[in-house]
Amino acid sequence: MLKVTNLECVRGENSLFKDINFILEAGELLQVNGPNGSGKTSLLRILCGLAKPAYGEIQWRGNFIHSLDEEYHSVITYLGHLNGVKDNLTAIENLCISCALAGNEIDEKKAYGALQYMGLGGREALPVKVLSQGQRRRVTLARLLVCSTVLWILDEPLVALDNAAVDLVQRLLEQHLEEGGMVVMTTHQEINVTAVLTKRLQLV
Amino acid sequence: MLKVTNLECVRGENSLFKDINFILEAGELLQVNGPNGSGKTSLLRILCGLAKPAYGEIQWRGNFIHSLDEEYHSVITYLGHLNGVKDNLTAIENLCISCALAGNEIDEKKAYGALQYMGLGGREALPVKVLSQGQRRRVTLARLLVCSTVLWILDEPLVALDNAAVDLVQRLLEQHLEEGGMVVMTTHQEINVTAVLTKRLQLV
Amino acid sequence: MNWASWSDFFAMGGYGFYVWGSYLVFLLCIIGEIVLIINRRRTLHKQLSLIHKATKQEMSNETTP
Amino acid sequence: MAINWFKYSSPPSFYSLAGKMIPLFSITSIVLFALGLYIGFFVAPTDFQQSEAYRIIFIHVPAAWMSMFLYLIMAGWAAIGLAFNTRLSSMIATAIAPTGAMFTFLALWTGAFWGKPMWGTWWVWDARLTSELILLFLYIGFMALQAAIDDPRRADKAGAVIALVGVVNIPIIYFSVKWWNTLHQGATVSLTQSPKMATTMLTGMLIMSLACWMYSIAVILMRTRTIILERERNTMWVSDLQGAA
Amino acid sequence: MFLWVIRRDLLLAMRQRADVLTTLFFFVIVVSLFPLGVGPEINMLRAMAPGVVWVAALLASMLSLERMFFSDYLDGTLEQMLLSPEPLSLLVLGKALAHWLVTGVPLALIAPILGVQFDLSIDALLVLTASLLLGTPILSLIGAIGAALTLGLRGGGVLVSLLVLPLYIPVLIFGAGAVEASSVGLGASAHLSLLGAFLLLSLVFAPWAAAVALRISLE
């Protein structure tokens, strides 16, 4: 359903990667590997339309993503290196607002439930700045629980998480893939997710 | 000659380390190890007087360093995470100026020799911004060749260097230690320097 | 006693607006400052008790299983 | 005695001490305010020059005095914090600033409301008025700087530097009437006809000033307590306090 | 969703009151600098008051522009906004509006107090407030373009001033003109309606241009 052909990315003066081709179907997971600076983040940003490739095409259900634009945005959820949470807002405010910005307004109860599930029970009303790094990451990841998008693009979702939280995320991904979702992700850590098909893409 | 007693460092609200004690004599190397965020940089900054410890004392040849102040500065060379080189100045200008700021004016010829030795021959007159990351680091390290200080405090000097440069730095350290100098350094890489005595300090 | 009547008192010899304008703002400032401090204290206490509860919950979670 | 001082300079003991002192100062200030206002409105006679408008003096002068005193005290505590690295004195300095700013604002406001009937204009750009305005900016700069710094220790020290640099303004305010020939004079009021009236007026003013002092101390202690709690939220004694509550 | 952006920015402004107040005080200080530089003659002060207040408003609004997108850029929220299914220009409009509510409106409300210090008449004070209320949203909207273009650039502060100050000039002329016209007894309505026209124009075009600029800066 997501089809990538001959993708090339140029940053500065040198080409980071070229001739990337893959097709991702419902229920499939694509894991992008590579050392620091090999272009993983650049690829993910291109996939969700934040950056333009130097060459190549990306199709979603047969349409080029640059022609779909906002329609495409409503089927993807991208979580980047940065958390996108505001230090001065509480966890629950952050979750509600980031969902609303993603075009998916949720009520407090649902947000409360999601935070509870992510192990933040009792901390919903604290400003995020007093939370630890791992807890902040959990606030970000809580969005995955309440969003209803098909394609998840996750850049190092496991960073700063402890083992319990890593398990939680793995189960979340499995459930999403079982329901016919798709996931593109990078990680330097080991992860085991039972998907219909796990593809790997190695950048150098 | 460098004597540290009961050092404690507090950042924000929690204590990074406490009860650090060591003595460093002429010809000795102290290697500080520890995971990210364990306080290595904080320790080094305290050692050179850039930050104040929450508790404890540091003595240089029997005098407290905060009473020596500028006198102490003239016997140490500190190279931090940051390169302290200016993008818009050439390599040779950078070297001359940083030496002059350290109270040790050198002539162009000496600077030229040092850069040559660090493998930057032919690149002295280029603005640093066109150099690669490793080459910038070499410009910084060239200061070690021309300075005449006793105590070197080096924060991850090997970052971004290739094998040839790592060897160069190791030889430089050995020579300095043989001449009765002292070195305190951190590194995540393996290093083998033959010193009178290599001490290790593990932070957690 | 300086004032023949209450209206005399409020008129302040024709300068009522200025005198009462000053005193009123003085009063408002004082009340406002106290309210602000009490508010700040109350939100802080709320936060502290939330943290306290959360840590206590965690501690009991760790010890029970 | 010395040991006692030492004891109360630690935040937890200061916290409980301040808790006991606050009611004392609040009650005194309420009593003094009542007394001062009574004297100001019912005992002090009408001024022959300014009629009733002069009654603004009972808040204008205390507010103006407090604005300057509080700045000096704030800078003093901040300097102690900077020199001796004592946390508590820096916290007190931080707690003084909003109250000082409020009194500065009040001096300006009441001065303006006095100037309109007396000078015919709300504001003139004369030396004393301007320097008082600058004082307000200095307080606000101090608060803004501290608010912008997340690390409280750095905030304390940086605030101390700017507070100390700003101290030059205080003599300028105080002596501005002497150094420059300005519209603002202190003489009008003390020139009332009989010494008896001058004394009642003076007592009114002094009692109001004393009331402002007591009020300031009470409010500053309250704020210091809150700041102590905010900064020490991770320490044992605060969580013990929380557990007890 | 547009409302969510505004709501969020206002909430943030509430939590970081210091930032908002700093802009306001900058405005007050700059306005107060002029009498000190020019001297206390009340007639001259009165004549220059509209220009001074307006120039100070321009500068205050411009200096606070940096804040409009920068913290969202740093913490990744801006990326998320670019990926939102709503049109980006609507989001930008929301942010510009929030910026106006947080800087423009307080400026307009405090301006009469400053005007009193310059001995302006009641009429002139009213027109001053009205012209600021009409004009400051234009400043926020045009400023959004400049802020988006200089996002993450070194020396962004001075650069943004070079980009947007020239564009602010028409607003300055008609805004200050309105106050002057009313203080010499001519009606201010012509000037004010021109400002209104500018406002409409920038409401239509600026969000779109700023959205394009944002996409360029974030690529």
Added chain:
Amino acid sequence: MFLWVIRRDLLLAMRQRADVLTTLFFFVIVVSLFPLGVGPEINMLRAMAPGVVWVAALLASMLSLERMFFSDYLDGTLEQMLLSPEPLSLLVLGKALAHWLVTGVPLALIAPILGVQFDLSIDALLVLTASLLLGTPILSLIGAIGAALTLGLRGGGVLVSLLVLPLYIPVLIFGAGAVEASSVGLGASAHLSLLGAFLLLSLVFAPWAAAVALRISLE
């Protein structure tokens, strides 16, 4: 070594000419905004010229303060300076002087041209330049304290203005006062010598205070 700091900062300014020019353009634009805001009456313009030029100089000098330590802070040079065997206050003095040479002097030199637009007399123009040459180093010196205090803070730009503008006021009063005095025929020497006294005072105290502030900010 003091000379090395100056030499280095001038060399850097030469290489990044855009930064220097931006400050200058900001000054020119702000001064030119006033006639637009106030209207074209030449008598009034002449009367307000000293104040306007001085306020613009204050703002331009203030906005360029951020640059004084910031890039050195980011790339680690400032740490090296703190570890230099020379006293830090001497280094700060060098940096403030370089800042003055790069911003203050060009401002003072271009001011007469702007003054001509306001129809100032030759005498007044000379005094304007002299007062700017005497006053701008004070701005750089006091500004160094503010820049050092706000190093690396969120919203540093507006904050530094809050901190230093109140302290700039005496310079503004006597600087603009000198020009006015000379244009009404009184001698400017009293004002200028007061400025000189300020300069001496700030030469003694400001580098020291800024050095303390730098140490605090870098800890």
